[in-house]
Amino acid sequence: MFERLGLIGCGLMGGSFALALRRAGLVRHIAGFSASPSTTQRALELGVIDTQAGSAAEAAAGADLVLVAVPVAATETTFAAIGATLGADTLLMDVGSTKRDVVAAAERALGGALPCFVPAHPIAGKERAGVDHADAALYQGRHVILTPMATSGASQLAKAQAVWTALGARLVEMTPAAHDTTFAAVSHLPHLVAFAFIDGIARQPDGQAILALGGPGFRDFTRIAAADPRMWRDIFLANRQELLAQLRAHQQALAQFEQQIVAGDGAALEQLIAQASGIRAAWHMDSFKPGT
Amino acid sequence: MFERLGLIGCGLMGGSFALALRRAGLVRHIAGFSASPSTTQRALELGVIDTQAGSAAEAAAGADLVLVAVPVAATETTFAAIGATLGADTLLMDVGSTKRDVVAAAERALGGALPCFVPAHPIAGKERAGVDHADAALYQGRHVILTPMATSGASQLAKAQAVWTALGARLVEMTPAAHDTTFAAVSHLPHLVAFAFIDGIARQPDGQAILALGGPGFRDFTRIAAADPRMWRDIFLANRQELLAQLRAHQQALAQFEQQIVAGDGAALEQLIAQASGIRAAWHMDSFKPGT
Numbered sequence: 143m144f145e146r147l148g149l150i151g152c153g154l155m156g157g158s159f160a161l162a163l164r165r166a167g168l169v170r171h172i173a174g175f176s177a178s179p180s181t182t183q184r185a186l187e188l189g190v191i192d193t194q195a196g197s198a199a200e201a202a203a204g205a206d207l208v209l210v211a212v213p214v215a216a217t218e219t220t221f222a223a224i225g226a227t228l229g230a231d232t233l234l235m236d237v238g239s240t241k242r243d244v245v246a247a248a249e250r251a252l253g254g255a256l257p258c259f260v261p262a263h264p265i266a267g268k269e270r271a272g273v274d275h276a277d278a279a280l281y282q283g284r285h286v287i288l289t290p291m292a293t294s295g296a297s298q299l300a301k302a303q304a305v306w307t308a309l310g311a312r313l314v315e316m317t318p319a320a321h322d323t324t325f326a327a328v329s330h331l332p333h334l335v336a337f338a339f340i341d342g343i344a345r346q347p348d349g350q351a352i353l354a355l356g357g358p359g360f361r362d363f364t365r366i367a368a369a370d371p372r373m374w375r376d377i378f379l380a381n382r383q384e385l386l387a388q389l390r391a392h393q394q395a396l397a398q399f400e401q402q403i404v405a406g407d408g409a410a411l412e413q414l415i416a417q418a419s420g421i422r423a424a425w426h427m428d429s430f431k432p433g434t
Numbered sequence: 435m436f437e438r439l440g441l442i443g444c445g446l447m448g449g450s451f452a453l454a455l456r457r458a459g460l461v462r463h464i465a466g467f468s469a470s471p472s473t474t475q476r477a478l479e480l481g482v483i484d485t486q487a488g489s490a491a492e493a494a495a496g497a498d499l500v501l502v503a504v505p506v507a508a509t510e511t512t513f514a515a516i517g518a519t520l521g522a523d524t525l526l527m528d529v530g531s532t533k534r535d536v537v538a539a540a541e542r543a544l545g546g547a548l549p550c551f552v553p554a555h556p557i558a559g560k561e562r563a564g565v566d567h568a569d570a571a572l573y574q575g576r577h578v579i580l581t582p583m584a585t586s587g588a589s590q591l592a593k594a595q596a597v598w599t600a601l602g603a604r605l606v607e608m609t610p611a612a613h614d615t616t617f618a619a620v621s622h623l624p625h626l627v628a629f630a631f632i633d634g635i636a637r638q639p640d641g642q643a644i645l646a647l648g649g650p651g652f653r654d655f656t657r658i659a660a661a662d663p664r665m666w667r668d669i670f671l672a673n674r675q676e677l678l679a680q681l682r683a684h685q686q687a688l689a690q691f692e693q694q695i696v697a698g699d700g701a702a703l704e705q706l707i708a709q710a711s712g713i714r715a716a717w718h719m720d721s722f723k724p725g726t
Contacts, residue, residue, distance in 0.1 A: 265649040285647060314647070320640075327635050328648040332655040334691055335627060340710035342680075342687035343619050348612075353713065354722040355577060355606070356620040357557040361719050362654040363624040368715040371708040375700055382695050388634075389692060393685070395634035399626055400681060403674050408667055416663040418632035421645065423660040427653050430646040 143305065148205030149174040150198045150220055152185035154268060155237045156211030157276030160190050162309045165278045175201035177212070185273045203227040207305070208258075210236045215376040218247035221259075228255040233298045233305075235262040239325065240380040241289045241318035248291070257295035260302040263287040263321065264311065271370060282310040285428060289318040314430055326384035331392060333374055334385065336367035435597065440497030441466040442490045442512055444477035446560060447529045448503030449568025452482050454601045457570045467493035469504070477565045495519040499597070500550075502528045507668040510539035520547040525590045525597075527554040531617065532672040533581045533610035540583070549587035552594040555579040555613065556603065563662060574602040577720055581610040606722055618676035623684060625666055626677065628659035 147163060149156050152174045163169045174191030175198050176182045185191045195201035202208045202224040210220050217238060228234060234255070238244045241261050248259050265285040268275050286306045290299050306313055316324070343349050356364070378385055402411040439455060441448050444466045455461045466483030467490050468474045477483045487493035494500045494516040502512050509530060520526060526547070530536045533553050540551045557577040560567050578598045582591050598605055608616070635641050648656070670677055694703040 265647070267650070285649070287647075323640075324644045324647050327638075327644050328652045332631065332652060335631065335688070336655060336714075337707050337710040338687040338691050339624065339627065339684055340713050341690075341706060342684040344709065344713050345687075346619075346683065348615075351722070352616045352619050353717060355557065355579075355616050356717070357577070357719065358559070359624060359658040360620045362657050363628060364714050364717075365654045366651045367710045367713075369711060371704050371711050374707050375704040378691075378695055378703060379698060379700060382698070386692065386695060389688070391638065392631055392634040393688070395630040395637075396627070396681070396685070398633075399630050399670075400678065403670055403678060406671060406674070408671060411670060412663050412667040414633060415629050415666050417636065418629040418659045419661060419663050421632050421636050421659075422628075422656050425645060425648070425656075427648065427650070430643070 143168045143308070144207040145170050146205045146207070147172045148195070148201040148203070148208040149191060149211070150201050150208065150224070151211035152176040152181050152190060152273050153211060154271045154273065154275050154280075155264070155266075156209055157185060157188075157190045157273040158266075158278065158280035159209055159211065159237070159309075160185075161276055161278035162281055163305070166308055168305065168308060169207070173201045173205065177216070181273055188273060188276070190273060190276055198223045199227050204229075206232055207301075208232060208234045210234070213373060213376055214238045214240055214243065214380050217244055218251050221248055221251035225252045225255040228258045230257075231297065232258045233260065233301045234258040235260050235302060237262060237264055239263060239329065239377050241287075241321040243380040245289070245291055245318045256291075256293045258298055259291065260294050260298050261289045261291065261318065262302065262306070263289070263325070264306075281306070283428060284311055285314055285430060286311040287321055288313060288315045289321050290315065312428060312430075322381050322384045323387075326381055326388045330377055330381055330385045331388045333366050333369060334378065334389065335392070336364050337374070340364060340367045435460045435600070436499040437462050438497045438499070439464045440487070440493040440495070440500040441483060441503070442468075442493050442500065442516070443503035444468040444473050444482060444565050445503060446563045446565065446567050446572075447556070447558075448501055449477060449480075449482045449565040450558075450570065450572035451501055451503065451529070451601075452477075453568055453570035454573055455597070458600055460597065460600060461499070465493045465497065469508070473565055480565060480568070482565060482568055490515045491519050496521075498524055499593075500524060500526045502526070505665060505668055506530045506532055506535065506672050509536055510543050513540055513543035517544045517547045520550045522549075523589065524550045525552065525593045526550040527552050527594060529554060529556055531555060531621065531669050533579075533613040535672040537581070537583055537610045548583075548585045550590055551583065552586050552590050553581045553583065553610065554594065554598070555581070555617070556598075573598070575720060576603055577606055577722060578603040579613055580605060580607045581613050582607065604720060604722075614673050614676045615679075618673055618680045622669055622673055622677045623680045625658050625661060626670065626681065627684070628656050629666070632656060632659045
């Protein structure tokens with residue numbers, strides 16, 4: 143389907159996309175670039191890419207598919223570096239966890255190449271980042287959110303839909319704003335809460351001894367608190383408006399629980415818990431149906 | 435080691451204890467009682483118990499080991515029902531998630547049998563409760579907290595230590611107060627936060643559609659929100675003082691994150707995240723060392 147993938151950012155997300163595309167027989171050649179030369183070198187050694195590009199622009203030049211899989215904060219610089227090299231039919235996608243900021247960056251930096259761009263966010267990841275953990279099956283069966291812009295080319299959108307579908311992903315389309323609200327709620331806020339939860343215990347005098355007694359519930363609840371600090375700093379700041387709105391909704395729910403505990407109102411407390419418990423017991427991952 | 439186990443409450447925790455004790459060859463006969471006759475009947479069918487007792491007192495009579503594995507709120511009634519039947523050398527334990535309330539209940543209800551009682555809290559469980567999920571390996575390698583009372587008999591304490599050790603558990607001794615602080619932090623607060631998190635999203639206009647897009651991080655972070663409403667209502671109320679103190683510490687940590695996000699202070703935000711991330715990345719379950 144594609145002659146040449148220009149992969150900018152050869153980490154877990156980008157590397158997994160390259161491996162999946164190759165395994166599906168959908169690309170002839172993969173040129174890769176990472177800001178860190180050792181990452182690009184390692185991607186070559188692992189067979190994730192075929193050739194090392196010396197810059198983002200060099201990776202993008204002549205490619206009919208370009209994937210930008212860099213930290214959110216580096217997106218605009220990358221767009222500015224590659225905009226002039228993109229062909230009219232090239233499909234450009236990102237994999238960022240926030241979308242309104244990426245759309246704004248594209249509008250500022252891509253110039254005449256704006257029709258090439260279809261913003262994408264695959265809902266997939268691993269606890270351990272880096273190209274060494276890249277996995278051709280990472281996107282299999284997982285949601286991929288596309289937030290097409292009014293400027294996105296029709297052929298680019300069709301190709302974006304086709305390529306993710308061919309990789310076994312489940313496509314969901316929404317506006318950048320709806321995306322940012324949704325993931326502020328189900329991803330960014332849980333990370334914020336998990337970080338704050340650990341910090342709130344750690345600063346207590348017996349914090350270390352207390353943490354050492356966490357069991358299986360603690361383990362799962364806090365797993366995401368081990369995530370990368372710079373990545374999450376950038377996500378929190380990039381989506382701060384929606385994140386703060388979700389945080390306020392959560393704080394209100396917490397205050398409601400607190401109020402019933404202080405009042406010793408067992409019936410009201412049980413009702414609050416039962417609502418959450420019923421919803422969570424019925425929840426299944428990857429169950430989104432368009433229109434729900 | 436024991437002639438007769440009186441098992442009061444034949445659910446997941448009690449049933450698993452019975453199976454483990456039997457597998458280790460540490461008991462000759464197990465008499466069981468549950469408030470629900472169908473549970474006692476099922477425990478008999480599954481070979482968890484040898485005979486059905488008609489009441490808690492009947493299960494405890496003549497037993498040299500009695501395990502009370504009932505909901506926290508039913509502990510005092512159970513103690514009152516069995517106190518007079520306990521022999522001087524009998525070991526009585528519970529498995530409750532809170533300890534100061536259980537100690538107070540024992541002091542009020544056990545009378546002359548108080549020396550029999552060694553409060554216990556095994557840090558183990560499963561997502562699905564009930565005797566059908568009882569598992570002889572549930573306590574293998576897991577922490578069991580003992581909070582001996584000044585009144586606990588020396589021989590009872592020695593037997594309690596010996597039996598959990600023989601089942602492969604890792605013993606930790608602490609005061610009831612230290613226990614309740616610790617588990618308010620690492621168990622009760624995470625449940626409260628997870629419940630409130632789900633409720634806070636569910637009440638939003640698009641709550642259901644938002645929840646449907648949760649990924650692996652959401653799945654793990656919210657797993658404990660599917661827990662049993664009555665059990666957690668009782669735990670929250672039984673340990674409310676410590677839980678509210680931990681909630682306040684958490685709310686302060688959340689407010690600190692909020693402040694840095696509002697200020698757009700990336701360096702301070704990264705530092706808060708890095709502290710949590712470093713602690714959680716180094717954390718391992720069942721790593722408690724006495725004296726840490």
